[in-house]
Amino acid sequence: MLSDLSSTLLKDIRQLFEDADDYNVTIQVGEEPNIEVLNAHSVILRARSSYFRSALSSKWAKKKGDTFTYKKPNISPKIFKEILRYIYTGTISLNDKAEQGELLKLLVAADELELEELVEHIQEHIITNESEWLKKNIVHVQQTASKHKACGRLHSYCEKNISEDASLIFQSDDFTLIEETSLIALLKRDDLSMNEIEVWDHVIKWGMAQNPNLSSDVKTWSKEDFNLMEQTLKGCMAHIRFFQISSTDYFYKVRPFKKLLPSDLKENLKEHFMVPGVEPKFAVLPPRKSKNSKKDKLPGSNIISSQHASLISSWIDRQDFSYNNDNFNIDEIPYEFNLLTRGFRDSLTRQEFHNKCNNQGPTLVILKVLGTGQIIGGYNPVNWSSSGKWVTTRDSFIFSLGEGNDLKSEAILSRVQNHEQAIRDCAISYECVGFGCGDLHIIEGTSTRKDYDRDIIDISTFVVDDYEVFQVKKKI
Missing domain, CATH: 3.30.710.10 (Potassium Channel Kv1.1; Chain A)
Structure with a gap:
């Protein structure tokens, strides 16, 4: 042997x-x-x-x-x-x-x-x-x-992740390292889950990174500075969908760089924004869409889709939701969701949470659970302020979207029962910020039902893989 x-x-x-x-x-x-x-x-x-x-x-x-x-x-x-x-x-x-x-x-x-x-x-x-x-x-x-x-x-x-969500490139910390040919290839894509003004902002950011000696204040640029930037972005301009940008964003974010635009395009855009109904003289590229608009990531989010945001909006308004709507339209969502903080970009600490989320009015907290991929969260209809007090409301709720794929069978809505302990607005020195007396504690990663009417997760403690907090504003 x-x-x-x-x-x-x-x-x-x-x-x-x-x-x-x-x-x-x-x-x-x-x-x-x-x-x-x-x-x-x-x-x-x-x-x-x-x-x-x-x-x-x-x-x-x-x-x-x-x-x-x-x-x-x-x-x-x-x-x-x-x-x-x-x-x-x-x-x-x-x-x-x-x-x-x-x-x-x-x-x-x-x-x-x-x-x-x-x-x-x-x-x-x-x-x-x-x-x-x-x-x-x-x-x-x-x-x-x-x-x-x-x-x-x-x-x-x-490659697989970029193919499924090209906006990952734009949202990465090292976005400015991308080569020009790769950037142009991205700009040509119809399935970027981003607002066009965000695309513009990132193109400008990339151009600035290629010319580190340029001032960050465009108001101080000389003619030579604009010429340098124009040459840098020459290959990108034809793929920016300027006619899909709002007049407000154009005025405040694009117009300061108007010298980078071809003269005829500049004049056509001016006419487009000032004269309602005028036909653009340029070929207008269509709005960017994902291959499946129902699963298109909510602009600014890496976790939830626009359909998820639509479901959450229906919960905010206490309305029914059609899970099988194949004609889903993101523009019909009645709320704006403005990203305040993100886990992999910022950090999941009480200090960071309070710094970014205090005094922002109603907010939506989204957590992705490590290991299971489950998406849970909560809606605070009032405010975070580090008051060290309970916030009373009848309109807060916590929820689970499951893994986000089958909302009809996986989604769980848990509304507040004990209105006087709806929101735990702890002082900065405490980590128990969240919903109810333990129903969902954001920083700690705990969930034990007490003040809300349903459990949203099978385990009492969990590790947060990623998280996002959005300011929620009613569209005008």
């Missing part, structure tokens, strides 16, 4: 990483002023990496006596030490490396050193555990993954 005693063998090999004194490889890693010389064993490197099997051959590496000497300036000492630890021990910690900007560097290094298992593990970690970071950095991640064949899974994941 063959006995397996490999655990001791693995332990002894791991020990070589910490205590060995018979190294025969020295690797100089990093660039000035951050250079370190690390030691290793050629037999371990060759056994674990096909890259090192070639690199430590007589054709590549230099040898002084019995010691191989090798340089790797494009990998930092910190990243290479993580790689060495993995090579010797088979272990690696990826916690916090995304926010520290090290996760992609580690992935690229692992790919270059042909460590297939590690490359696959990092991709799996990013897709499974770093969704918030990935959304913030989807441009950089997608561009990085596209340059490395072994990162095909991550690249495909980014």
Whole structure:
């Protein structure tokens, strides 16, 4: 019978990483002023990496006596030490490396050193555990993954998400890194779940980022500044749907940059906004729509669709809702939902919540539960103010949209029963801000029914994957 005693063998090999004194490889890693010389064993490197099997051959590496000497300036000492630890021990910690900007560097290094298992593990970690970071950095991640064949899974994941919701690109923190050709391709799409003025704002933001010496105050721009920006955005202008922008947004947001527009377009827009019913002389591109308008994301939201907002509006007005309406029209929603704060853009802390949401009037809180994808939330028809008091109202409610796919069977509406404890408007020093005495606490992530008439979630505590808070205003 063959006995397996490999655990001791693995332990002894791991020990070589910490205590060995018979190294025969020295690797100089990093660039000035951050250079370190690390030691290793050629037999371990060759056994674990096909890259090192070639690199430590007589054709590549230099040898002084019995010691191989090798340089790797494009990998930092910190990243290479993580790689060495993995090579010797088979272990690696990826916690916090995304926010520290090290996760992609580690992935690229692992790919270059042909460590297939590690490359696959990092991709799996990013897709499974770093969704918030990935959304913030989807441009950089997608561009990085596209340059490395072994990162095909991550690249495909980014492409799939962008294909399903192209507005992710615009909403990412690294949007301005996008290449011009990719930006123009996005602008040509009809299925951007964004208002056209938001598209315009992001195009201007991108143009400013390509010209960092331009002042942020357009009023101070010289003729040369406008010419520079005009050349930068030349390829984008034909794909902005100016005739889908409201007269108010045009006046305050587009008009300050009017020198960037062709003269004939500028005059036609002026006529369009000043003379009702005039026919545009330019070909008018249609409003942007998703492939399925009922599932089109609510402008400003990454969690709920316009249909979800329509259902919530019907709850606010205490009206019936047609779940099977195939002729759904976003313009028929009687409320405006203006984003105040978002989890992956800001942070889920009581200080951030109060800073962004206090004194904004009626608000809608949307929470997405980690692990289940369930969408829950609450409507405060009064105000948040950090008063440290209960807010009395008969019109607040909490709810669940399930996973958001089958509202007819999944949606749950829970109206307040104890009107005097409808809204818990805690002071900033307390985290219990929410609805009822525990029915839905936003920051804590808890839900235990007491002051509302129905349970909205099967568990009493949960982790928030993402959240959004909207100011709710009746359309005029």
